[in-house]
Amino acid sequence: MSAAVETESPPYETIRQRGGYWAQTGRRLARQPLTLAAIVVLAGLLVTGGLAAQIAPERWNSLDLAARWHNHPPTLAARHFFGTDNIGRDILVRVLWGLHFTEQAALLGALFAALLGIVAGGLAGLYGGWLDAVVMRFVDLVTAFPAIVLMIAAFFFLAPLTVAKATLVFTLYLWTQVARALRARIVTLGGEEYVQAARALGASDARIFFRHLLPNAAGTVVVAATALLGQIVLIEATAEFFGFGVASLNRPTLGNLLAEATTTGIGRYNTLGLGWWVWVSPACVLVLILIAVNLIGDGLDNALNPRARRSG
Amino acid sequence: MSLTAFVLRRVALAAAVLAVFSSLTFLFFAAKTQPLASHPLLPAYWDWVRGLFTGSSYHSLIGSGIDGFVPPSLWARVVPALGRTAALVGAALVLVVVFSLLVGLAAARWRGAAPDLILRTGTYVAWAVPPFLLGLLVQQVATTLSDSHGLGPFPIAGWPGSCPAAIGINSGTITPCPGAGHGATFALNVLRYITLPGLTLALGFIGLHGRYLRSALVEALDAPFITTARAKGLSERRVLVRHALRASLATFMGVMLSDFGAVFGAALAVDWVFQLQGLGTVFIRLFPTEGFAPIDTYLLQIMFMLTACFVLAFSLLGELATRWFDPRVRAEQT
Numbered sequence: 182m183s184a185a186v187e188t189e190s191p192p193y194e195t196i197r198q199r200g201g202y203w204a205q206t207g208r209r210l211a212r213q214p215l216t217l218a219a220i221v222v223l224a225g226l227l228v229t230g231g232l233a234a235q236i237a238p239e240r241w242n243s244l245d246l247a248a249r250w251h252n253h254p255p256t257l258a259a260r261h262f263f264g265t266d267n268i269g270r271d272i273l274v275r276v277l278w279g280l281h282f283t284e285q286a287a288l289l290g291a292l293f294a295a296l297l298g299i300v301a302g303g304l305a306g307l308y309g310g311w312l313d314a315v316v317m318r319f320v321d322l323v324t325a326f327p328a329i330v331l332m333i334a335a336f337f338f339l340a341p342l343t344v345a346k347a348t349l350v351f352t353l354y355l356w357t358q359v360a361r362a363l364r365a366r367i368v369t370l371g372g373e374e375y376v377q378a379a380r381a382l383g384a385s386d387a388r389i390f391f392r393h394l395l396p397n398a399a400g401t402v403v404v405a406a407t408a409l410l411g412q413i414v415l416i417e418a419t420a421e422f423f424g425f426g427v428a429s430l431n432r433p434t435l436g437n438l439l440a441e442a443t444t445t446g447i448g449r450y451n452t453l454g455l456g457w458w459v460w461v462s463p464a465c466v467l468v469l470i471l472i473a474v475n476l477i478g479d480g481l482d483n484a485l486n487p488r489a490r491r492s493g
Numbered sequence: 494m495s496l497t498a499f500v501l502r503r504v505a506l507a508a509a510v511l512a513v514f515s516s517l518t519f520l521f522f523a524a525k526t527q528p529l530a531s532h533p534l535l536p537a538y539w540d541w542v543r544g545l546f547t548g549s550s551y552h553s554l555i556g557s558g559i560d561g562f563v564p565p566s567l568w569a570r571v572v573p574a575l576g577r578t579a580a581l582v583g584a585a586l587v588l589v590v591v592f593s594l595l596v597g598l599a600a601a602r603w604r605g606a607a608p609d610l611i612l613r614t615g616t617y618v619a620w621a622v623p624p625f626l627l628g629l630l631v632q633q634v635a636t637t638l639s640d641s642h643g644l645g646p647f648p649i650a651g652w653p654g655s656c657p658a659a660i661g662i663n664s665g666t667i668t669p670c671p672g673a674g675h676g677a678t679f680a681l682n683v684l685r686y687i688t689l690p691g692l693t694l695a696l697g698f699i700g701l702h703g704r705y706l707r708s709a710l711v712e713a714l715d716a717p718f719i720t721t722a723r724a725k726g727l728s729e730r731r732v733l734v735r736h737a738l739r740a741s742l743a744t745f746m747g748v749m750l751s752d753f754g755a756v757f758g759a760a761l762a763v764d765w766v767f768q769l770q771g772l773g774t775v776f777i778r779l780f781p782t783e784g785f786a787p788i789d790t791y792l793l794q795i796m797f798m799l800t801a802c803f804v805l806a807f808s809l810l811g812e813l814a815t816r817w818f819d820p821r822v823r824a825e826q827t
Contacts, residue, residue, distance in 0.1 A: 322517075325510055327800045329758035330776065334522055334793070337780045415623055419762055422625045423777055443629050464626055471621035 206400065209484040216480025223473040226466070227288075230280035241278040241433045245269040255458050264458035266442075276462045279433040283414055283470075285344065286434065290351030291409040297352055298359025299395075299402060305360065306367030307390055317364070320357040328354065332416050336425040347417075347426075355409050362405040366398040400485035404478055411474035418467060435470075438463040496816070500809070507805040511798060515542075518797045523790040541791055570775060571795055577652060578771035580683055582760055584691030585698070586753065592699040593749065594738075597706025602733055604711060612703070619700030624759040628693045628766035635689060647689050650768040653682035690767040694759055702749045709741035716740070743819035751811030754804030772799065 210216060229236070245251075245265060255264040255272075263272035305316040335350045336342055370376055370393075379389050418436030420426050422443070429437045442460035519538050544567050600612045622630075635644040654673030674682055713719065714737050722736045723729075764773030776796050779788055816822050 322510055322513060325514060325801045325804050326797075327754065327757050327804055329761055330797065330800045333776075333780070334518075334797075338522055338525055418623050419625060419758070422623075422762065423765065425780070439626065443626065467623070467626075468618070468621045471623075472617050475617060475621060 202397065202400075206484050210480065213480050213484065216476060216484070219473040219476035219480065222469065223477060226280065226470060226473070227284055230277065230284040233277045233281035237274040237277050239274065241275045242270065242430065243274070245271065252456055254456055263462045264456060266459050272459060272462050275429070275433055275438055276435070276466055279429070279435045279438045279463055280466055282432050283417065283434045283436065283467075286347055286351070286417060287410045287413040289344070289348045290355065290413045291406050293348060293352040294355040294409055295359050295402060295406040297356035298405070299363060301356060302360035302363030303367065303390060303395070306364040306371070307386060307394070309368075313364070316360065320361055323354065323357045326354070328412070328416050329419055332420050333423060333425050336420050340425075342425075342427055351413050351416075355412065358409065359402060359405045362401045363398055366401040367394050370394055370397055400481065404481050404485065407474055407478050407481065411471050411478075414467065414470055414474075435463045435467045439467060499816075500813075503809050503812070507802075507809070510805065511801060514801050515794060515798060519794060522797075523794055526788045526790050541794055544791055545795075567791055567795065570792065571772075571799070574770060574772045574775045575799065577769050578760060578764060578773070580687055581690055581694060581764065581769060581771060582756055584687045585694040585756060585760070588691055588695035589698045589702060589749065589753075592695065593702040593706055593745075596699060596703030597710055597745070598733060598738065600703070600707040601710035601714065601737070602729070604714075609707075613707070616700035616704045619696050620698075620704075622697065623762070624694065624697060625762035625766055627696060628690070628763050631689055631693045632766070644689065646685050648686055649689060650766075652686055652769050653679060655770060686769075690763050690769060693767070694756065694763045697759065698753075698756060701752075702745070705748060706741060706745045709744050710737050713737040713740045743815050743822070746818055747811045747815035749811070750814050751808050753807040753811070757800050757803045772796065 245261070246269060250261060250265050251269045252267045253261055253265045255262060261271055261273070263276060265271055266275075301316050301320075305313040331354060332350065336347075339346045339350065376389060376393050379393055384392075414435070417426065417434060418439060421434065421436035422440040424440075426437060427434070429441055439460055442463065516538065519541070520534075523541075596612055596616065600609045603609045632649045635647070635649045639645060673679055710733070714733075718740075719732060719736055722732045727735075760771070761773035761776060763769075764771040765777055768774070775792070779793055779796070781788065
């Protein structure tokens with residue numbers, strides 16, 4: 182369809198659209214400063230979280246035993262930049278490790294969900310027929326499970342929850358979104374001249390899929406997988422707010438740090454007299470990740486589908 | 494295909510999905526817990542299905558050997574909670590439709606200018622804050638602005654006739670709970686109690702759908718028929734509302750309603766934070782926090798079913814809305 186639009190557009194439009202698919206997408210992205218900023222912020226957060234062991238080798242449960250540093254607001258002294266909690270644990274260190282483990286869960290879950298989605302969506306789109314019908318009905322079925330309800334039940338029945346189990350649950354639930362998006366894109370691409378030409382030349386299904394369909398559908402997959410990152414972070418945080426998942430003592434995540442701080446440190450729950458900084462720090466990092474992921478998703482979508490670009 | 498045939502077909506499909514869905518959840522979750530783990534699976538499943546109609550609960554399975562044991566009805570806990578959740582979701586639906594329209598129209602009207610930038614920033618932030626955190630923040634703001642009971646006439650927790658648990662808010666001064674009232678008084682009380690949680694639940698989705706509507710409107714405003722409308726000398730407001738909005742409404746309502754099933758997950762958290770004792774509370778209370786207390790597996794199954802029904806019903810509503818608002822779809826299918 183996009184090919185048809187390009188042939189209709191005036192010649193100067195064709196001349197301007199030099200370069201391959203990714204070069205064009207990159208150029209369109211460069212014209213969206215907000216998306217670029219979101220990418221920089223998210224990449225910065227991911228790198229910082231990934232380097233937690235190097236930045237804060239003392240790990241998340243280390244205490245500052247001096248009583249004056251208990252429940253202390255953010256300060257430059259003693260390097261408690263984000264303050265400390267009621268037993269003298271540094272909030273910055275805890276948030277850093279929380280980011281580390283949240284990022285681990287989100288990246289692993291999104292990666293495996295995307296892989297499963299590519300396989301299922303690719304097979305359904307490429308072969309159609311009964312295979313397509315079966316896969317898509319299965320997608321409908323999984324989509325009818327509301328995320329939070331299913332995750333809470335799964336986390337409860339799988340306790341004690343490990344990284345592998347959590348990744349498995351996220352993969353089995355979230356692959357459908359990638360599969361649905363990829364299948365729709367492949368069905369559209371199947372009618373394109375270059376795909377039909379490759380088919381007429383006798384290219385194998387595998388060659389058509391990996392050389393022609395997947396590279397042109399890559400953007401769709403990336404957009405869907407980016408959205409998964411945000412969803413995993415959100416689902417994990419909500420489940421942990423209800424007390425399902427892991428405790429921050431063993432494995433801090435942004436979700437359980439926030440949950441433990443909010444169930445004891447905010448509004449009518451504030452029974453420990455925790456300061457605002459205990460929940461504000463993980464909350465801000467969590468919200469920042471989600472905003473960045475949403476902005477990147479929208480921005481990539483605009484850059485990949487230039488006809489819908491005007492909304493930017 | 495006529496409308497009736499279309500709806501019937503979708504309902505039949507939904508029933509099939511529910512049947513497969515219930516057997517899967519039964520196999521993966523319910524059958525793992527006592528007492529079902531020690532019962533043959535198929536009869537237990539059949540017993541549960543029968544229980545949906547007779548109201549016999551999981552207690553009947555445990556207590557079937559005890560003389561004079563009258564098991565409580567399965568629906569006794571579900572129906573009141575369902576009513577409360579329905580009120581919450583209904584309030585949120587009204588708020589989402591009204592405010593998404595306002596936000597989308599305002600942002601599209603002043604595209605690129607200050608109101609647009611402020612509204613778009615707001616929509617991104619609103620959608621990114623998890624509902625449970627938003628609920629706590631709303632409560633915090635309400636208690637800061639007003640007193641610990643709520644923001645003026647709007648209480649920060651509880652439901653007419655059932656006051657919140659005595660943590661913080663009521664500590665020391667446990668006041669007798671005002672009655673729920675009858676008829677119009679009750680309806681008014683429900684509205685008072687539902688306002689803050691409804692707003693909390695709606696806020697994120699206003700952020701999402703206000704943004705979608707803005708994109709749809711902006712795209713519509715570039716279409717040739719808008720140029721025609723402007724050339725006819727129509728006022729900008731009339732162009733926006735009568736022409737651009739009319740064209741975007743089918744997509745907006747369709748997507749909004751289809752995705753509204755997602756509200757259920759958020760409603761769970763809001764319900765819990767505001768202590769509405771709705772389905773969310775029933776669901777969370779199902780799981781014992783520690784020890785080996787048995788789970789009411791029949792109720793767990795019902796919760797799965799209800800949430801799935803919710804998602805399926807809104808997805809059908811979304812398609813119906815698209816048909817209703819888009820004459821092209823209507824013409825294709827009739």
